[in-house]
Amino acid sequence: METLAEVGAQLLSWQLLLAAFIGVAWGVVGGALPGISPSISMALLLPFTYALEPTPAIVLLAAVYVGAEYGGSIPAILIRTPGTNAAAATVIDGYEMNLQGKAGLALGISLYSGVIGSLFGLLVLMLLSEPLAKVALAFTPPAYFGLGVLGLSIVASLSGESLLKGFMACLLGLMVATIGTDPVTGGNRFTFGYPDLLGGVAPILIMVGLFALTELFAQAAIPGEGNRVRSSPRIRLPDWPLARRLIPSQLIGCVLGSFEGVTPGGGGTVAAFISYNEARRWSRHKEEFGKGSPEGVAAPETANNVVAETALVPLLSFGVPGSNSAAVLMGGFLIHGLLPGPMLFQRSADVVYGLYAGLFAASLFQLAVAFVILPTCIWLVNRPKPYLTAFIYALVFSGVYSINHSLFDLGVVLIAGVVGLFMRLLRFPILPTVLGVVLGFMIESNYRRSLVLSGDSHMIFLTDPIALGLLIFSAIVVLGSLARHVYDRNRKPAGPAAAVKEG
Amino acid sequence: MPPLSRDLIGGATALLLAAAYLALAVQIRSSARDDAIGAAGLPKILGVAMLALALVLLLRTGLAWLRAGRALAAPAEGGQAVPARRQILRASGLVAIGILYLLIVPHVGYLPAITLLILAVAAYQGATPSWRLAGISIAGALVLWLFFGLLLGIPMPGGAIAHWF
Structure with missing residues (x-):
C-alpha cells in the first residue's frame, strides 16, 4: 500500500510524465523499424540522459523498452516483418488478419493486449519482485536447458501439415545456431574464415529474411500472393464479446511472461511462442489459429509486454541485467551514480518509485502514441503493391544494415529470404526454423555447462527440480501435440488439418 | 508443384x-x-x-x-513444372536486384543506391516507368536516409563517390 502511495505521488511530476511519453513514442517507432532492437533504441537515447535528473532519465530509458516491445508488433502485423525478436509469434495470426482486411483490429488487439501485459507486468514487478527474484536465482544451467527444450517442444504443434518437415525445419534452425564461436571451448565452427560469423548469426537476421524477404519474393513469384482486402486506416479496439474471448489467452500470456521475464536470458521470444502455443491448446477456437485468430495475436503480445516489465526484476533485485535492454538501462543507472541491486531500494527508493510511476504512465501512453502513429502505418501499407514492395525492401535493407553497420548482414538476410522461399515452395514450415535459431545456442551452451558442472553426469537434469519439471512438461507438450496430430490426421485424412498456416 | x-x-x-x-x-x-x-x-x-x-x-x-503409380505421377509433374520454374524466375529477379544493391552500395553510397533499389523493385513489380515513379523513389530514399542517417545517426555507407567531395 505504501508503495502504491509513493508511486501515486511520483505521477504528479510533469518531468517524469514527459520522459515517459517521449520514451514510449521513441520506443514504438524504434521497435517498428526492422533491425532497430529495443536495446538499440534505448542506447540511442542514452547520451541524452546525462542532462536529465536521475528519475526522468531512468524512466525515459525504461519507457523506450516498453514502447519498443509493443512497436515490434506493428511491422509484424502489417508487413510480416517482426520489428523485434519477441514479435515473431505475432506474425502468424497478425499478418493473416491483415490479409483479411482486419489490420486495424489486429493492431488494436495487439495494443490492448500490450497495455494489459505492461500493467500486469508492472504489478508483478512492484508486488512480487522478492519471490520472483528467488525464482531467478534458482535458474541454473540445467534449468535453462530445460527452458530451452520447453521452447523447442512446441515445434510439433507449429509444424503444420507434416511433422517430419517441421522437425527438419527445426534442425535447420539448430544448425544455423551452431555457426560461430563454440560456447564452451571458444573454437570456431562453420565460420569459413569470415570474422562476421564469429559472433554467430543474429536471430533477427534470420527472422527478417525468413518472414519479410520470403514474403516479398513469394509475392513476386506467385501471382495473387499477398493480395489482400484493404484495411480501413482506423484502429479498432476489441468490443466486449471479443475482449471477453481474449481473456484466457491474455491470462496465459501474463503468467508465462512473468516467469520468462524474471529468468535472465529467457526473453520475450520464448515467452511469446510458448504463450501462443498454450493459448491455442486452451482455446475454444483452435481451428482459427494460424488463420487470423485474435487470440493468436493477444497471447504473444501480452506475454512479451509482461516480459518488458518483469525483466527488470533481476536488474533491480540483484543488479543482474537479464537482457541487452536491461544492460542499457543499467548503464542509465550507473551514469547517475546509482547501483542497481538490493541496496537500491534503501538508498534511492525515490528513483525506484519514480521508475514504477514512469512505467505505469508509459503503459497508458502507448494508447495515445499508437492512435497517432498507427493510422499512418495502415495508410502506408495500403499503397499500390509495387511501391509498397519497393519501400519494404528498402526499409528492410536499411534496418538490417543499421544493426551492425555490416553489408555482410544484408547478404545473410538475402540468403535467409531465398531459403525461406524454397521452404515455402516445398511446403516446409518456417516457424520451427526460427525457434531452432533462437533456442539453439541457449540449449547447447546450457546443456554443456550442466555437464561440466556435474562431471559429465546426466543425472544433474534429474536432480535439479526446475530442470526436471520443465523437461517433464516439455515431454507432455510433445506427446500431446503428437497425439493431436495423429488424431487430426485420422479424422481428416485428405486435408492439411488444423495446421498453422504460415507458408 | x-x-x-x-x-x-x-x-x-x-x-x-x-x-x-x-x-x-x-x-x-x-x-x-x-x-x-x-x-x-x-x-x-x-x-x-x-x-x-x-x-x-x-x-x-x-x-x-x-x-x-508412375503413370499417374509423371504427367502431373510435367504439367506443373513450368509454373514452378516461372515462379522461381520471377522471384530471382527480386533477389538479383538485392544482390546488385549489395554490389553497388559500397561504391555509390547509400542514398543513390537505395533510390535505385526502390526504382528497380517498383518497376519490376509493375509500376509504369515515369517521372512520378522517379519522384517517389527519390522521396522514399530521402525519408529513409533522414531517419536512419540523420535522426538515428547511423553511418550509412558513404561510398567511394563520397570520398571525391
Missing part, C-alpha cells in the same frame, strides 16, 4: 545439406579445452539427425510414388 515432386526435391536437398554439414562438422578441430561433448558434438548429432529425416522423407515419397 505436386506433393511428390515437392517432397522429392525437399528430401534430396536436405540430404545434400546434411552431408555437407556433417563433412564440415567432422573437420571441426578438437581443443585441449574440450568438454565431454566437444565443439563438434552437437553439429554431428544434428547432421546425422537431418540425414536420417531426409532419408525418411525420401523413402516415404518413394513409397507414395510407387503406390500412386
Whole structure:
C-alpha cells in the first residue's frame, strides 16, 4: 500500500510524465523499424540522459523498452516483418488478419493486449519482485536447458501439415545456431574464415529474411500472393464479446511472461511462442489459429509486454541485467551514480518509485502514441503493391544494415529470404526454423555447462527440480501435440488439418 | 508443384545439406579445452539427425510414388513444372536486384543506391516507368536516409563517390 502511495505521488511530476511519453513514442517507432532492437533504441537515447535528473532519465530509458516491445508488433502485423525478436509469434495470426482486411483490429488487439501485459507486468514487478527474484536465482544451467527444450517442444504443434518437415525445419534452425564461436571451448565452427560469423548469426537476421524477404519474393513469384482486402486506416479496439474471448489467452500470456521475464536470458521470444502455443491448446477456437485468430495475436503480445516489465526484476533485485535492454538501462543507472541491486531500494527508493510511476504512465501512453502513429502505418501499407514492395525492401535493407553497420548482414538476410522461399515452395514450415535459431545456442551452451558442472553426469537434469519439471512438461507438450496430430490426421485424412498456416 | 515432386526435391536437398554439414562438422578441430561433448558434438548429432529425416522423407515419397503409380505421377509433374520454374524466375529477379544493391552500395553510397533499389523493385513489380515513379523513389530514399542517417545517426555507407567531395 505504501508503495502504491509513493508511486501515486511520483505521477504528479510533469518531468517524469514527459520522459515517459517521449520514451514510449521513441520506443514504438524504434521497435517498428526492422533491425532497430529495443536495446538499440534505448542506447540511442542514452547520451541524452546525462542532462536529465536521475528519475526522468531512468524512466525515459525504461519507457523506450516498453514502447519498443509493443512497436515490434506493428511491422509484424502489417508487413510480416517482426520489428523485434519477441514479435515473431505475432506474425502468424497478425499478418493473416491483415490479409483479411482486419489490420486495424489486429493492431488494436495487439495494443490492448500490450497495455494489459505492461500493467500486469508492472504489478508483478512492484508486488512480487522478492519471490520472483528467488525464482531467478534458482535458474541454473540445467534449468535453462530445460527452458530451452520447453521452447523447442512446441515445434510439433507449429509444424503444420507434416511433422517430419517441421522437425527438419527445426534442425535447420539448430544448425544455423551452431555457426560461430563454440560456447564452451571458444573454437570456431562453420565460420569459413569470415570474422562476421564469429559472433554467430543474429536471430533477427534470420527472422527478417525468413518472414519479410520470403514474403516479398513469394509475392513476386506467385501471382495473387499477398493480395489482400484493404484495411480501413482506423484502429479498432476489441468490443466486449471479443475482449471477453481474449481473456484466457491474455491470462496465459501474463503468467508465462512473468516467469520468462524474471529468468535472465529467457526473453520475450520464448515467452511469446510458448504463450501462443498454450493459448491455442486452451482455446475454444483452435481451428482459427494460424488463420487470423485474435487470440493468436493477444497471447504473444501480452506475454512479451509482461516480459518488458518483469525483466527488470533481476536488474533491480540483484543488479543482474537479464537482457541487452536491461544492460542499457543499467548503464542509465550507473551514469547517475546509482547501483542497481538490493541496496537500491534503501538508498534511492525515490528513483525506484519514480521508475514504477514512469512505467505505469508509459503503459497508458502507448494508447495515445499508437492512435497517432498507427493510422499512418495502415495508410502506408495500403499503397499500390509495387511501391509498397519497393519501400519494404528498402526499409528492410536499411534496418538490417543499421544493426551492425555490416553489408555482410544484408547478404545473410538475402540468403535467409531465398531459403525461406524454397521452404515455402516445398511446403516446409518456417516457424520451427526460427525457434531452432533462437533456442539453439541457449540449449547447447546450457546443456554443456550442466555437464561440466556435474562431471559429465546426466543425472544433474534429474536432480535439479526446475530442470526436471520443465523437461517433464516439455515431454507432455510433445506427446500431446503428437497425439493431436495423429488424431487430426485420422479424422481428416485428405486435408492439411488444423495446421498453422504460415507458408 | 505436386506433393511428390515437392517432397522429392525437399528430401534430396536436405540430404545434400546434411552431408555437407556433417563433412564440415567432422573437420571441426578438437581443443585441449574440450568438454565431454566437444565443439563438434552437437553439429554431428544434428547432421546425422537431418540425414536420417531426409532419408525418411525420401523413402516415404518413394513409397507414395510407387503406390500412386508412375503413370499417374509423371504427367502431373510435367504439367506443373513450368509454373514452378516461372515462379522461381520471377522471384530471382527480386533477389538479383538485392544482390546488385549489395554490389553497388559500397561504391555509390547509400542514398543513390537505395533510390535505385526502390526504382528497380517498383518497376519490376509493375509500376509504369515515369517521372512520378522517379519522384517517389527519390522521396522514399530521402525519408529513409533522414531517419536512419540523420535522426538515428547511423553511418550509412558513404561510398567511394563520397570520398571525391
